[in-house]
Amino acid sequence: xxxxxxxxxxxxxxxxxxxxxxxxxxxxxxxxxxxxxxxxxxxxxxxxxxxxxxxxxxxxxxxxxxxxxxxxxxxxxxxxxxxxxxxxxxxxxxxxxxxxxxxxxxxxxxxxxxxxx
Amino acid sequence: xxxxxxxxxxxxxxxxxxxxxxxxxxxxxxxxxxxxxxxxxxxxxxxxxxxxxxxxxxxxxxxxxxxxxxxxxxxxxxxxxxxxxxxxxxxxxxxxxxxxxxxxxxx
Numbered sequence: 001x002x003x004x005x006x007x008x009x010x011x012x013x014x015x016x017x018x019x020x021x022x023x024x025x026x027x028x029x030x031x032x033x034x035x036x037x038x039x040x041x042x043x044x045x046x047x048x049x050x051x052x053x054x055x056x057x058x059x060x061x062x063x064x065x066x067x068x069x070x071x072x073x074x075x076x077x078x079x080x081x082x083x084x085x086x087x088x089x090x091x092x093x094x095x096x097x098x099x100x101x102x103x104x105x106x107x108x109x110x111x112x113x114x115x116x117x
Numbered sequence: 118x119x120x121x122x123x124x125x126x127x128x129x130x131x132x133x134x135x136x137x138x139x140x141x142x143x144x145x146x147x148x149x150x151x152x153x154x155x156x157x158x159x160x161x162x163x164x165x166x167x168x169x170x171x172x173x174x175x176x177x178x179x180x181x182x183x184x185x186x187x188x189x190x191x192x193x194x195x196x197x198x199x200x201x202x203x204x205x206x207x208x209x210x211x212x213x214x215x216x217x218x219x220x221x222x223x224x
Contacts, residue, residue, distance in 0.1 A: 035213070045152075045160065045203055047213040058211050061118060094159060101166070102207040103150040107159035 022095030139204030
């Protein structure tokens with residue numbers, strides 16, 4: 001069955017750019033939306049944004065100025081870049097498959113990213 | 118910006134019925150979805166399109182909608198249902214929003 005796996009550095013310095021990649025295995029990245037969602041320790045879920053396999057995007061307005069989500073269909077991957085990070089960006093970051101009606105029907109296991117010098 | 122409001126916590130005894138509410142101005146026009154999240158795990162979808170149950174989700178989980186409020190109902194609560202529950206919806210532009218989450222405690 002389709003599985004999602006996040007990868008990337010677990011530690012990022014303040015003011016730098018957080019970069020994560022999600023690899024989709026067991027199925028094609030085509031015909032779905034793909035989201036990034038984060039969860040600070042002990043807190044709730046926050047949607048970061050999603051990308052359609054064709055490249056169109058939609059971002060959380062509160063993060064839009066710092067976020068870029070891209071897709072590489074040849075590698076069955078999509079990626080997140082979050083610039084100018086601070087300690088407030090420390091969170092578990094999930095990649096997820098998103099339906100056309102915006103609900104999440106498949107989640108990655110999540111990866112903890114800590115922002116610290 | 119669009120917000121969804123949930124109670125921080127709900128407590129119920131085993132075998133009783135738990136009801137978790139989620140309020141938002143756009144809910145009369147937009148579907149709501151519910152996720153269950155246990156400690157250290159990714160969320161799992163338990164209700165979609167207000168009241169539909171994905172395959173594999175027990176029948177004791179149900180959803181309903183009335184005006185600006187949607188409700189997740191868990192009938193005959195079991196100890197394994199203790200978890201955080203999040204509602205989710207979207208605005209007309211497709212921007213996704215999550216509620217703040219409700220911690221369900223099974224006494």
